[in-house]
Amino acid sequence: MGNYIFALSEQVRRQPVSYRNRFGIELAGDLYLPADFHSRDDWPALIIGAPYGGVKEQGPGVYANELAQRGFVALTFDASHNGESGGSPRRLSSPELFVEDFHAGVDFLGNQVGIARDAIGVIGICGSGGFGLSAAQVDPRIKAVATVSLYDISRLHAEGFAGSLDEAARRATLQALAEQRWSEFASGRATLGERGAPLQIDADTHPIGREFGEFYSRPRGYHANSSTQFTQTSAQGFMNFPLLDKLQWISPRPLLLIVGEHAHSRFYSEDIYAAASEPKTLQVVPGSNHVDLYDRTDVIPFDQLQAFFHDALQ
Numbered sequence: 001m002g003n004y005i006f007a008l009s010e011q012v013r014r015q016p017v018s019y020r021n022r023f024g025i026e027l028a029g030d031l032y033l034p035a036d037f038h039s040r041d042d043w044p045a046l047i048i049g050a051p052y053g054g055v056k057e058q059g060p061g062v063y064a065n066e067l068a069q070r071g072f073v074a075l076t077f078d079a080s081h082n083g084e085s086g087g088s089p090r091r092l093s094s095p096e097l098f099v100e101d102f103h104a105g106v107d108f109l110g111n112q113v114g115i116a117r118d119a120i121g122v123i124g125i126c127g128s129g130g131f132g133l134s135a136a137q138v139d140p141r142i143k144a145v146a147t148v149s150l151y152d153i154s155r156l157h158a159e160g161f162a163g164s165l166d167e168a169a170r171r172a173t174l175q176a177l178a179e180q181r182w183s184e185f186a187s188g189r190a191t192l193g194e195r196g197a198p199l200q201i202d203a204d205t206h207p208i209g210r211e212f213g214e215f216y217s218r219p220r221g222y223h224a225n226s227s228t229q230f231t232q233t234s235a236q237g238f239m240n241f242p243l244l245d246k247l248q249w250i251s252p253r254p255l256l257l258i259v260g261e262h263a264h265s266r267f268y269s270e271d272i273y274a275a276a277s278e279p280k281t282l283q284v285v286p287g288s289n290h291v292d293l294y295d296r297t298d299v300i301p302f303d304q305l306q307a308f309f310h311d312a313l314q
Helices: 059-068 095-109 127-138 153-159 167-187 207-216 234-240 266-275 302-313
Strands: 012-020 026-034 043-049 073-077 115-125 142-148 255-260 280-285
Touching: 012 059, 012 095, 026 059, 026 095, 043 059, 043 095, 043 127, 043 302, 059 073, 059 115, 059 302, 073 095, 095 115, 095 127, 095 234, 115 127, 115 302, 127 142, 127 153, 127 266, 142 302, 153 234, 167 234, 255 266, 255 302, 266 280
Parallel strands: 043 073, 043 115, 115 142, 142 255, 255 280
Antiparallel strands: 012 026, 026 073
């Protein structure tokens, strides 16, 4: 579809790719290659996952464009059932599917000529931070993981934001989802939840909604494939299956957690840092919020990302 939110560097080549995951869903991706890609046959590679509700033309492409200039092949992709990738119903989300998409990215990269199969890492932005970490727990082919503005989507659904979902509210939510399933079976149509990024922003807009809306719903980050909505009943899977209960299995592979100083989501990265085994690094970016690290190349710590993956994938 195009409509990338950034300009492609003259030092980078981008080519559309497609491949299937374990469920047979065809994933749409972009492969970013350094200009001198054909000069060697052992390039390190990165899989870069989008924020929850985002697409490859947004933040993942910003990161891929920069890191391809710094000596990495980079793969971006649209999650199953979203963007230009296959899967029906549209805009479904699933803990297993979204984690599987990272495994499938490793499958794809490891079978490309010129890429070092033993030098593949992952960058997960926002919700993809949780999905990428979850994949790494059980996939030793992923040699290093960096997360940016991490969100644990399973924890978010099961507990509410920062633990705001009490027992009564949880029971009510589960009952509403159960009733929704009756309705959707009868109609054959999935119903979407509310937008994570509101279209209209005013003085009464919640600060977190405002932050997302000022990116996704404005020219800065707008893309027609990124509605920041998912099917309502997708929440059941996330409430039932935790993503990050095996973090210790990643060690001794390294982990880098990058978070904005003023990010509303900062506690997710801090909690993951506390729970994970060494080697691990928590890097706080001064003066930035959650969404700043989606696209603001003046504050995203690319030097640190380059150094981290250079050391981990050499």
